[in-house]
Amino acid sequence: MKTPPRLQSLVEEGLIDTVVRQLMSGKEAMVYVVRRGDETLCAKIYKEATNRSFRQAVDYTENRKTKNTRQARAMAKGTRFGRQAQEAAWQSAEVDALYRLAAAGVRVPQPHNFLDGVLLMELVANAEGDAAPRLNDVAFTAEEARAHHATLLTEVVRMLCAGVVHGDLSEFNILLAQDGPVIIDLPQAVDAAGNNHAKRMLLRDVGNLRDFFGAFAPDLLSTDHGPEIWALYEQGALTPDTALTGQFKHAEGPVDLGAVIREIGDAQDEEMMRRLRMQQ
Template identity: 85%
Template sequence: MKTPPRLQPLLEEGLIDTVVRQLMSGKEALVYVVRCGDETRCAKVYKEATQRSFRQAVDYTENRKTKNSRQARAMAKGTKFGRQAQEAAWQSAEVDALYRLAAAGVRVPTPFNFMDGVLLMELVADENGDAAPRLNDVMFTAEEARTHHQTLLVEVVRMLCAGVVHGDLSEFNILLAGDGPVIIDLPQAVDAAGNNHAKRMLLRDVANLRDFFGGFAPDLLSTDYGPEIWALYERGALQTDTPLTGHFKKPTGPVDLGEVIREIDNARDEESARQLRMQ
């Protein structure tokens, strides 16, 4: 196929040899299958902020650092330069998270390079060598659902132990590779210790997994892994091999009405985002 303009610099630099085909067009990026020597990889071309639907919400960008004080001031003021810097920081967040999680042994695509808003990374393949499907495109038996659910809980714990919360984990951004699920799409990943919303996002991520796989294995719907995982993390007792029970006794006390209202608003936002992904 004809080389898209955004991929031309990578071709000129020798980072890719040919563009095979477009793999997908998402709300945040276009993804292409490319050839790099003898290897088949994928190139994720990020859309400009005005072209994508995912909001750079304050909840996600809270406490993200910038090394340049001039950039930080411009981003705070919302100047043109600041918006460009914020866009670059948003894109590099996924790159940083991928390298961090890959080093921690989390099942994410291996990143290879990042240039001019294009992320070059591993093409996640199924058992036949074709591009792996998303979970929402696959039907499971109850036993398969339980197995994949358990695998992904381990990955969520491994991510948290590495200090990262995905923040938007669902069946729409997990691929089913030949050897099991692989987590993708991390531009909204947050720092577990530095973001005040990390707990809520972790609980939502785990609840999304429960609800999806619970559609195939209803016994999973009665589990409560999210609060258990976060409580262990807060106590400093969470390790990658910590046994989990799926049960958690919630502490009693006065209800935080503001938090309840916030949860309702977040649920509405999540449903809106889900509907957009399904279009």
């Protein structure tokens, strides 16, 4: 196929040879299957992120460092330069997270390069060598659901031990490769220690996994891994090899009404994004 303009610089730099086909087009990015020598890779071209609300963006970007004070001031004022800097920071956050998590042994696509707003990375494939499907496109037996759920909990723990929370983990951004699930889409990843919303996002990520696989294995619906994982993390007792029980005794006390309202708002945002992804 004809090389899209945004990929031309990668061809000129010798990072890719040819563009095979378009793999996916969403509101945040377009993904193409490309070739480099004997390798088949994928190229993710970022779009302007118009589907993120300001509140969501603030939650995810809290405590992210900017290159200089000029950028920080421009981003705070919402100037054109500031918006460009903010979008560049959003894109580089995924690149940084991928390199960090791949080094920690987390099952994510192996990044290869990042140039002109295009992320070149491993193509996650199924047993036939084709692009792997998302979890939401696959049906599982109860046994398979429990196995994949356990695998992904291990990956969430490994991510947290590396200091990262995905922030938007669900069946829509996990691929089922030949050798098991692979986590994708990390521009909203947050620093576990530096973001005040990290706990809430971790609990939501783990809850999404429970709810999805619980549709195939109902016994998973009674588990409570999220609070257990976060409590161990706060205690400094969490390691990638920590044995989880799925049980947690919640402390009794006054209800934080503000937190409840915030959770409702987050659930509404999540449902809206879920519907958008299903439409895509």
